[in-house]
Amino acid sequence: MVDYLIVGQGLAGSCLAWQLLQRGKRVLVLDVPGNNRSSMIAAGLFNPITGKLMSRTWLAETLFQSLYEFYPQAEQNLNQKFFYPMPLYRPFLSVQEQNEWMGYSAQPENQKFIDHIHTTSAYGDQAHDAFGGIVIKQCGYVDVPVFLQSIRTFLKEQNAFAEEWFDETQLQHSATEVTYKHWKASAIIFCTGTSKTNLWKAAPVKPLKGETLTIKLNEKPKLIYNRGVYVVPGNENLYKVGATYETQNLSESITEAARFELATRTRELITLPFEIVDQNWGMRPTSPDRRPMLGHHPNSKNVIIFNGLGTKGVSLAPYFSAQLANWLTGSAEILPTVNINRFKALYSKS
Ligand SMILES: Cc1cc2nc3c(=O)[nH]c(=O)nc-3n(C[C@H](O)[C@H](O)[C@H](O)COP(=O)(O)OP(=O)(O)OC[C@H]3O[C@@H](n4cnc5c(N)ncnc54)[C@H](O)[C@@H]3O)c2cc1C
Structure with a gap:
């Protein structure tokens, strides 16, 4: 019993x-x-500021306090390593976006999640960031x-x-x-x-299909890059790129269309050369x-x-x-x- x-x-x-x-x-x-x-x-990413409109995620403060206690405690009790806090960088696409973020960052509820706003290129050797970008804190990934x-x-x-x-x-x-x-x-x-x-x-519960790529990089990214796609560390020089959001075609397989979309967005985000070594698919359990x-x-x-x-x-x-x-x-x-x-x-x- x-x-x-x-x-x-x-x-x-x-x-x-x-x-x-x-x-x-x-x-x-x-x-x-x-x-x-x-x-x-x-990919195991956690990020308190998400979505196309880059807004603070629902219950951000409560959820992030909880996850920052839960995973390290579990790591300690299980004597394993799977929790990797790491800042995330989102390049801006325009001066207008840069200005909007200067405004948001002044709001006290956003301050605890914003590390820095760059108004000129800060990581141009690795990412396309001609207009600068925002470094978000309390981000990282769990090796699920x-x-x-x-x-x-x-x-x-x-x-x-x-x-x-x-x-x-x-x-x-x-x-x-x-x-x-x-x-x-x-x-x-x-x-x-x-x-x-x-x-x-x-x-x-509705399935929302997602596909990811595993890419090989010869140079280590300085932080997690995220715009259109994310590039999250995996084993050694392998990184996970994701993800697609597909509600219609729920085929249980990888697709050429997703590979093309992810590869294109990766090229738009990072300047580092990469090689695709794997592709995967999964179904997220979503609610209305x-x-x-x-x-x-x-x-x-x-x-x-x-x-x-x-x-x-x-x-x-x-x-x-x-x-x-x-x-x-x-x-x-x-x-x-x-x-x-x-x-x-x-x-x-x-
Ligand atoms: C491509 C992709 C990328 C993602 N990236 C992220 C990310 O970066 N960050 C993030 O927070 N989330 C991410 N997600 C979402 C995240 O994966 C889901 O929110 C989460 O995994 C859902 O967990 P779950 O336990 O509810 O479901 P699942 O992971 O689906 O677990 C359900 C389990 O139940 C088992 N099961 C079902 N029926 C039975 C049965 N009859 N008998 C026995 N076992 C059964 C299954 O085998 C499975 O192991 C991503 C999802 C996808 C698809």
Whole structure:
């Protein structure tokens, strides 16, 4: 008997399992790691100022404080390295943009995330930045595959991981208990990303396909460059470039069009010569209002969901896994803007 059966060990399932273990709960996590087509593909970037309009990300202060505590603490406990804070540089395209940013940077709520504004080229030996650019702080990346593998190894040592695909037909649940094959738990938590389950078939998780390139650089970039694409460090002289956003063509394969788009944007961003050595694709689990989904099923209090991390799993998962774990252990409420309740009209039919 465990407290929680968790289905899925991407960023959502991994952070939640870790949070519950930290609170003295017993968990069993089911996953087939080879099937992960989101967390394993992610470049792992975190950046408090994002999007085409470069605005402060939703709940930036809270989320970034949480992630800056969560990953280093997990690194320490797991004795592994996967958290890499690093400034990010976004070149300006015009004098007008430069002026706009001078204005934004004066606002106190933006100041803590802005390191410096360059009004002339500062990294011209590596990037196209004739109009200067903005250096953003509190950015960096998580090596997600290493993080997931470290959590999995830890779970295995606790006999808390089973490498198998969850078969819903074998699940039985009552008001107080769930039974799956020979395992029993107080509740089951679905962290399955874009994989649909019957119980949650009406939860509005939509796949947003993304493709990335792995490129080889002979010179090390001085920081993370980001405009149109990002160039994020990987192993040795390999870097991840991403990503595309595709809602229509959800083919489960890489495409020539994405390779062309990413390569073109990379050439527009950096001056360093590069060689493409790999290309990958994945499906982000998004929600209609771009907010995560947490909470219980309308018909069962012990059937729970943690999903909808969308394009920002690295920065959303630490804070919202803590919120879900606190709610499960009775010490906090779920924020209404992320409560799965908001989709009740859709999912109560399932
Ligand atoms: C190309 C690309 C680039 C990205 N870059 C970034 C980035 O730089 N920064 C960032 O913050 N985010 C990024 N993301 C988004 C990030 O990857 C997601 O927000 C996050 O991975 C979602 O995590 P998840 O755990 O909800 O889902 P997933 O990672 O999809 O995990 C779900 C897990 O559940 C398992 N599963 C599903 N059904 C079953 C079942 N029946 N039985 C057993 N196991 C099951 C799957 O195998 C999988 O391991 C990127 C995504 C893509 C596709």
